[in-house]
Amino acid sequence: MKLYKKESNIVQILSFPNETVEKGDYLLIEGAEAGKALIVQVIDVQFASIPGILEELLRSLPDGGELMQGEDFDPLEIAPHITYIQDARLNICKIRATVENEGLSPSSSWLPSRSQSAIRKLPIPTLLKLAKIDGKLPIVLGGAKDSSFLTIDASSLDGKLNIITGKKETGKSYLSKLLMLNLIRYKATVVVFDLNGEYVSLGMTADGKRNGYYNKIHVLTPSQNFKIALKQLDLHVLLSILIHALHLPGTSAREFRRIWQSLKERGSLALRELGEAIRNWRCNQHVRDALFSRYYALVNSGFFTDNVAEAMLLEECLFKAREEGGAIIINLRNTSAIDRQIVVEYLLGKFVELLTSWKLKAIFLFAEEAHLYLRETYWDDIVTRMRHFGIFTTFITNQPDTIRQNIYRQADNIFLFNFTNEHDLEVVSRAARVDAETVKSIAVDLPPHYCLVLGKVVKDFPMVAKVKALDVKTMGETRLFFKDMN
């Protein structure tokens, strides 16, 4: 390999076909005399611009597009050299760091010698060691390109905002489950907003037996084993549900506040009493109608109960998880859109309450397709305010444009699977910790289950890994009509 050109932080390296270099690989350009080396990453592999190549190719297609039959007597065997030159590659590489005195600096100001520098592939384990991507809480994400393992540290997810994105069926859920189970292993409290019921069987192996996580996976299905009593609710949480999830107008909300305070003073916060109070409250008929319609929405959701014993499971699970690690899977599979919002509004309010009072230390929240249940104002809340309380969110989506731009800007880690659509890549490339060229070039060619890891977990050295297979019942498969017929 030879260094050909450098423009800004892009270097171009010539290589021959036998020097197998692929997108995502790291190369080390060593300048022996300078005692320095550049770490560069291949973001694109092109054919080198060889003079006369067009003539060469045209020459082999003279007869209406068919190859001309013939024989070549090439006694010196120069033809392989011609092929060799024809297939010479130009590797477009991005400078990631400079190695000097066994330390790394992000500078790219040093220019190695074009003729004297030695270029070689940098194995991922060496890079991980150089960049100090290690720690006491390793999480093996999967196989890196050179058959080594890409291992990140769980603490690099702590207090961070993560995004897992990629098109359908590329392995996003696999990765989120992998991260989640590893966090549980390190005794973290994990909450999953499970939109499709994919996480409910994580306590089982693929063949249906109980696995080591069985006792740590707590599945809560709203209106089934997950209900709340009005007595447990703070007024502001319920008002949030009424205003944001059920769109209660301001005037009606004021009346509701009075009704609630009146019931609380009387010690009769119960569903039946609430209905009676709305019926008998002296107010405008329109206000009453508005309150009644929301009241019935709450009742019909089945999420509310007057039986306090029935409504203790969430806290129990959270406290259990606090002690020995665990995941609370909020199964939203058969929950309607409005009920989903009610549940999420309640949960976020509850988490803030528990975290503020230090009943919980922190929660790792995994939110699948959050745009389907998260109200607009919560996005900013989650990445700024709630992070300070200890809610560390991982968004999982196959529609990157549903996540707001400012979320990308503040994301600490991005786990990017394949995207073909340029618009999708454009959205992701706005993330602050990512350079657009890397994202656009590498993510397009990622095979299924391969993930480009960007951000703090890899110390800003983008790396490609094949996500490790899990021996858990994943339940993420799409139901197929023709499955049994094939």
Next chain:
Amino acid sequence: MIEQYTITTTPKYNFPQPTIDTTLPQRLIELSLHSLKHVQNQPFQLNQQTFQQTNSLEDHIQPLQPKLQPILLKPKPEETIVAAVDTSSIKIGETSKGILIAVRGANVWKQNKSYRYIRLGPFLFHITEENKKEVYNALRRAYFNSPHEHSRQSSPNLLQMPTRIANLLERWLQKMFSKTISNGLILFDGSLTSGIADTPTQRMIEILTTARKRNNVVLAFSKMTSLRFNGYLITDVLLRYKPPYMLEMTGLKPKPPIVLLGDVYVARLTKGNYAFRLDIDKEVSHEHRIEAVEKLLGTDLFSQSYPETLRLAHILCTFTANEVIAMQHFTAHRYGLKIINRPDMHRLLFGPFGKGERRS
């Protein structure tokens, strides 16, 4: 090693195998390898220069006169083998002692509506002042096959060597076609003028006679000519006739030792302003000549008045820049040549006003 490079042909081609004379390619390989042995670990200046095989013989030909009446042609679509020969040479670099050159030749033929080819080379030679005579004479002996032929000729200068070696290869390829094809049309690149070192009259006569005996007609197309009539190039004399037609040139008087073995025509074979000098074997009757050109029109494809078979032969033997790089890569790696950048004195002395070195 050398024995394995005997020429074999595709089954459809009517070369009678046992008669094929492989002497010249064998000598080419031997000399190529021998010359390269002495090139090891030398500094190597990369540069390239294609040697155009210019028709300098035309300088020795007296002015001529066209016949006023053109010969109008009608394409005859008869199944005829059309075969063409071309070679090319290129200098791929300089060493401290001489030059590195590459030579390649191509035979292309059209049969049953499809084109086929045999390509020989590239043969690489390291030519120095010391070995140029040995290389050239060995090749001439291999081709002319008679010891007295070379004694009269001195070896060419270093820069003429690529063209000379390519010419020897070309004559050999022409001889192969004339010996193996029957009832066909053999297209040469250039003219049927002979009488210089690498185009001896006797050998050219032999080629044409052999071709004729096998009922072939040799047609030689010159891409460039310097023959003029009334001060104008003969190929610019365009009549108001609808192509295809030929215009016979008469009154050509070559100065000895130059000999014209063909009659010269200006051929305008397709629409457009392209015309070429076409030499047709003198010994072929007028009717056969016209029939041959008409068969060529009916059999081969034509683009800008030039036959496709000959165009393909030219394309196949010409070196592309990529191939030159590959050969430089080959020599540098196989023979450990150290690539150096010798300064261009014109650039060095005159800066941006230096146009680079030119060679005549």
